[in-house]
Every structure is written in structure tokens, then in C-alpha cells.
Amino acid sequence: MKSKYNLLPVLAMACLSPLSVQAAGSFNSFANINFTINNLNDLTGLDISENFALDDTQTVNALSGDASSSYLFTPAVSANNFQVSGNADHGSAVVSYLAAHSIAFTNNTVNSYQISLTMAYQLSASAVGDNAESQILLDFYNALNTDTGQNQTYATSVAPQGTENVSGTHTFSFTLSPGQAETISADANITGNIAPVPLPGAVWLFSSAVLSGIGYSKRRKNA
């Protein structure tokens, strides 16, 4: 979804507005989500399948100017990694990807099984430059939403917020009777925004710095 803007010379913008905004910025964020079945040896006979896939219905990738973005999807047995990044020097980006990670257990046996599954996650968001931000939203839940949790990170190029990196674990414990099934899911949504080039003719009208430069402002006397 690329679109072109007419770009005014940056110098002209600088003359109009000492607060001129460039849009140079980048973001780079990743989510590592790993499931460990704690008692795997006791679960012979259970059908277990793991899935880690992008939910295409949730993808947004709106780029303009020279912006670019990419996502990296590395499912692996013990280190599922999902990474999204983007950058622009003279452009804008609104990017959002959602990766759905799940482990499904199906009991087609005549036995009951007690299952202990630990999910470990590490989320790291980073945004640098003039006007960029990135967020990771993580939700983890069982099929009936009776055992759920969430966490998030947020990074802005404005200043460190102290919420850029989080990690944690959650252990799901449940029993499957013969014929029962359960699916444990972890959805990771990574977004990145790089703010757009200012409109041609954009006006910093309400900055005292600008007004005193152009001579508009008069100071109200109180006495």
C-alpha cells in the first residue's frame, strides 16, 4: 500500500517552521515465544501439534515515500522468533503483523493425562529517530479463556519509556480425559509506526517560537 506525496523542499519547511519535522526513523521489534512441555515423557499416546503462523487477516503495511518494512518469521523447535522492522528517511509507515502461536493436544486414547505446559516469552521493542514508535501486544490463553494472561512493550523514539523489554513465563496445567482436546495459544502483535512527512503548507501556527519569528505575537500586559 504505497502512496506518493509531493515533497516540499525540506529547506523551505525549515524557513517556515523551526519545528520542522523530518520523518527519519526506524523500529525493530521481536517476540520470542517458546512452549516447553514439562512432562513430555508421560504423554506418549497424546496427539500434540504445534503451529506458528501469521494471521493474514490482521496485516497492515501502509508505506509511503521511501519507507520499507519487513517481518521475519522463524519457527523453530525451541525458539520461535517473530521479528518486525521498518525504516524511513522521507516517508511514513503504519505496520502491524499478528503471529498466532498454538499447541494443540488431542486425547484419542482411553487414558487421562495431566499436562504441564510452560510458555516463556521475551518481547523487545525499539524505535529510534525523529518520530517512530513500536509496540508488542501479547495474549496467551486456553481454548475456553479460563486461563489467560497478557503483557506488552512500548518504545518511542521520543525517549526511553522503561517498558521496551519484558519477559515472563506462564504455566498451563490441565487434565485431558479420553476424547478431550485443549489448545494453548499465544498471539503476538507487533506494530510499528513512523510518522509521515508534514503536509505541504503545514503550519506551526501555535508555537510561540514561530510567532515571535514572524512578528505575529503580541504580549498581553497584565498590569
Place this chain on the structure above:
Amino acid sequence: MRLKSKLFLAGGLLITQAAMAHGPRPPSMIGAPIPPVPGLTDGADPIVVNKAAAIALGKALFWDTNVGSDGVACGTCHYHAGADDRFKNQLNPGLKSNQASGQTYQTTASGVLGGPNYTLTKSDFPFHQVTYPFEIPGDENPVLFSSDDVVASAGSFSGKFNKAERSGANNDDCTRRSSLEAEQDAEDKIFQVNNIGTRRIEPRNTPTVINAVFNHRLFWDGRANNIFNGSSPWGERDKRAETGVWVKLNARTVKKEKLHLINSALASQAVAPPVNEVEMSCNKRSFPAIARKLLMRKPLESQKVHYQDSVLGALSRSTANNLQPGLNTTYNALIQKAFNQKYWSYSRLGEFGTPAGQTPYTQTEANFAMFFGLAIQLYESTLISDQAPIDTSPRDAEGYPTALNASEKRGLLRFIDAHCNICHAGPALTGASIVTNSMMLKANPDAFGPKADTAGAFISDNLVIYDVTSNGNQFMDYGYINTGVANPESDPGVAGADDFGNPLSFSEQYRQYLAGNVSAVIDPNVNKTRSCDFGKPLAENPAINDGNIKFTVADGILADPNGNQNCVNKAGYAFIPTPAAAQLELTNPLTAKMAIATKAAFKVPTLRNIELTGPYMHNGSMSTLEQVIEFYARLGNIPNPDQHGVFTQTLISINPQARADLLAFLKTLTDDRVRYEKAPFDHPELVIPDGHQGDQQLVTPGSPLGSNLAKEEFFTIPAVGKNGSTDALLPFDSQLAP
């Protein structure tokens, strides 16, 4: 000097004045209870999880010129003791009127045709002048001048909203006013000079936000509902499916729900101006669109923040010798810090709509009205001015402040014997502070002075009262009074309707409730009104016959199911008409027993800091407190059937010293922290539109905002930290040319 009067208390007033005074004394505001908001910051699952962050968010949003489409912040109209003291381009022709004269500007009292970009002078006030200022209106007191124009606040240029960018300039992308009349709307045609557009003007004077937290409802007509539904001003009246907030139920499910936050009129009020096309916004701009503009930005990004700002200092990038604009965070970060994650952490898209040509709205954007409203509410709840002389003074056994000087003390007695204290009651000096006044008196029945001497309805939770007016006993919305400021046709006040056609008035709903029309009762607690707390009996007690016009046993009466215990007046008042009797009277064109006095009734304003918050009245028609005192001394400007009957002519009508004393008392209501903008009344820098280059006859086209818009003038109020400014705020009138 000729003098006519209705009731005149002579002679005795000059003797033992303390003994004559009766009724509530304005109490100290120190410790005055803020009406509780269950579920906002408390309970098992509060909406706000970090109150300090929410207050910082609210203060930033309040002062940020990026919130408006063209540079208008909340503070643009609420910067001077919480109100507006601008005097250029502040005239509205009277657009609330149902008369033709409300569509056009009139000649001002100084003899110049008023209009957009007009500069007000001292001699333009008051807007209603009579030959004998201290005598009651009538044929023997000819009107010298009267105008239905209104002094209010300049807002937005408006225009059709197109888009607002996530970064860059202050202003939105709007298609501005056309120079072709066929393409102009009604306001375009009014707010212009020689077909060059000027900033639009509100139709009512801007009230102060300071101490607004104590009011049960807000706006002059009470339309900002006590209950906040999450996205609109209308409370429970708003049944639209789109009203409310999106709540994350689980990773894959989000649901729209309406909030029911009580005592949250501040939030209900806050969500009106940012999408109003006169006050702050281009037309058809939504809160999600405002969110899209703001979320990535630094709050106050082009406005200096004082390094000692009592709320924002720690977030600012300023140091003692170097004030910098903007905070070191983004609005997105502040929202996530302040609010429960179930309102912003839903990661899926598609449920919240998509603006044309853009990416879908997120949950955060979709809920921005709630974040905005509640953050502003929490910030404004800190704006309490409880350090005025009236507050810090000790009180004697009669409840009078002892540390005032002799003139101020006499002035308080004048305040009481002129019955100002009946409407201007309680710590905020307004009966519209229903919950606060009731809570204070229930905790301490002597809070407004010895109970025996101060009995009044303020201890009641009633939203409606039945009391005396110039036209007999009528229902009134509690705290909403017609004092005869202007022609009642010029502005209906609380007799108006909401956006759904329902009457704003609680009294109207109560009448319907009495008549058994239950579905017409749309605001909670109206049906809990207790008749035994009324000022006058509504229905005859079979055991008492005092001859007043009211529902009689023969009409059909019943004991009030809302009870007869702990009544303000008498348990004997606890009778109401039967539904059949009430219905009959409702459909009677000559109705006297069910009459309501809501036409041109307005919220009783606070008198706190009144010295600084001129001009006065809902129409800004008086520029000095002297003019206000004259107004009351002559019992108002326009006698009319809905005018409250509490007024009596007293010493202030005939004695200049009495008036001077009353004025001195009113000045004891000014908190010096407000005067000098000390914490919590400190604020960031703000550039404020101050009319347009030229005057009401000539403006210059070519504003950077649009070629058909007039070039502007501005003034800047500098960033002030917790220690305030060395310059005192001054009364409105002091800056006007003669």
C-alpha cells in the same frame, strides 16, 4: 429619589444586623467532599490504574493546542482563573435566541455596530441599562439600552474535516470556508467581515473550570450529564449503539459497553468541545481521528513546559534556565500508563472502523473519547481553590468568619439579607453542587452555620425543588434559576432539549413521573425526589390546611412513596398528587399546580474567584461586579413568570456603603493561588488567538490556515511553575478602554 419595591426591609436592618441575618453562610471549602466516582480509581477492576499518570495526561490534553483543529485548546477559553478575559472578537449575535434579533449583531451601548472582530470597551456594558439602576423594572423605569448580543469566547474557524496527521503541524487538514455564499453554512455567513472568515464565537459566556468538580451537572443548561457513558455528554439518555467504550473480553473478543460513572459531569462536559464546530473543531471530526493525530506526538510538543510545573515538571525537558517545549513521552505511552489495559491492549483490527484511505482504527483510538474525558476529569478535580480569605479564616459560633475586615463582614451580612446565600450556597457558593452540599450537611448539620438558623434544602439529594417564583409555586431544577437577566426568548437555558429531543430539565421529567409517564424519566434519581424536602408543599396534607394553591384531597393525593423521614421542611409536605390528578393538571392549559420555572433558568455559577472571572452571567452582559450588584438590587432586568421569587430589595438598593461592603465580601472569595497562577493553577505556555488584524469593519485575508480566512493576532501566556507568576491576574474590566 423615587423608589418602588416589592418587599422592603427597612429600619430594623440597621440595628442588630447579626441577629437579623439568617440562612446558610458560605462555608470554608477546605475539606469539602468531592462527589465520589465508584469504579474510576477504586474497586476490583478500576478504569484508571495510575491516577497520577491520568492527571498528567489530563493536564497535557487540557493545555495542548494540538487537540483543536486550528490551535484551540481547552485552555484557550479557560486560561484566566479558569475562564476567558479576552475582549476582541468575542461577540455572538445571540444565536440561542428564537427571535430574529438573535441572528444579527446590534449596535453596542457605546453606539458602534457590533460584529465579528469588534473590540469591547467599558462603555459597552452592561448590555441592559435602565434609567434608574436601583429601581425595579417597569414602565416608570424606562429601558435606555438592551441588546441580545452575547459576550463569549472565540473558537475555531471550522470547515470540513478531511484528515489529521500523526505528526507535523498543529492544524488539521480541513476544507475551509468558501467565498461563495451558496457553499457557506449559517455560521460562515455570520462570522465574517467582508466575506473573510473569522473565528466563530460561542453563544454563551465561558464559565470557570475551577471548582467545577463540585457541580452535579455542567454547562449553563445542565446538558453535561452527571453520569459519563464513555463517549458522549448525554449520560443514560444516549441509547445509540455507537456510544460507550470497547472492552477487551479476551484475545479475540472485544465488546462495546456503556459506562455508568456517576458524579462524572466533568468527563461528560470534556467530550463536547473537541468535536464541536464552533468551539474547537472542523466539522464531523471524531475522537478516533483526534487520537490518530495525537497518539504518537509528544504532549505539548510546541509549548514550553515549566521545569517546576506541579504536574508536568518531571516529564518536561526543561531546566531552570532553558524552558523546552513538549514532554519526554507520547500520548500513547501516557494512556497505557494511566488506564486499565482492557481498554487499549486488544491487538486485533477491523472491529473499530476504518477512515477512508487510511489504516483501520485501533482499540486505543476507538476509546480515545473515554481516555480524554476521564483524564480531563481527574485533572480538573485538582483545580480546587480552597485558600481564599473566606476559607482560611476562623469561624465564630454562629459560623461567621472572624478574620475578615469590618467592611467584608458587613458585606457577608448583606449577602445573606439580600438572599444571595439561598442560591449561592455551600463551599462552591452554588446550589448546583447538589451532592457536595448534601454530603457536607449530612456529615455535619452545622456545616453552613447553626442548623436552626440555616435550615434549607441543601442537605437534600433532590434534583428538583418546588418553590416560590414571581408566578406562584413552581418546580425548578435544583441549582438552575431564572433571575431575569435577559428576555426569556433569548436563551431557553435548562428548558432546552438534548440531541435526542428529550427535555434537559429534571423538573420536566419529575412532572411526567408524577403523572405516571414512567418512560419519560431518563435520568436516574429524578424518581427519588422527595416532596417533603420541597420549599413549598406540593400537595395538601389532610391534617393541615394552610390555604396555598396546591393539590388537594379532592384533586387526589397520596403519601409520597419516597418517604417522610428526616425531611428538610416538614413531614407534612410528604404528599404528592395521584397520577390521574397530575396527568389532568399536565394537560390543563392553565396549569398552576404543575407549573415549572425552567425557561431561561441557568446553572447558578460559583462565586469563587468571581473578582477575576468576568464578564458575568450566561450572556456575559455585565463587565463589573458593581453592575451585577446593581442588577440584583433592582431585582433583575426582565420580570418574567419563571423568575425566582427569592429576591427582595434590601439595603443594597439604597445604600452605597452596603453595596461597597457586599463587593468587598465578594473579593474574599478569591484564592491568591488562582490570582498568581500557583499550583495547582500553574500551566504550560499557551498561544491564544486574540481577534484578527483590523477591526469589525476590515480584516486582512490570507491566514496561513486558509486564503479566505482573516489574519490573526495572538497573545502568549508564558509557562508558569508551581510557584506561580509575579504578575497578578486582573479583573476583566481593568483591561478595557473607556
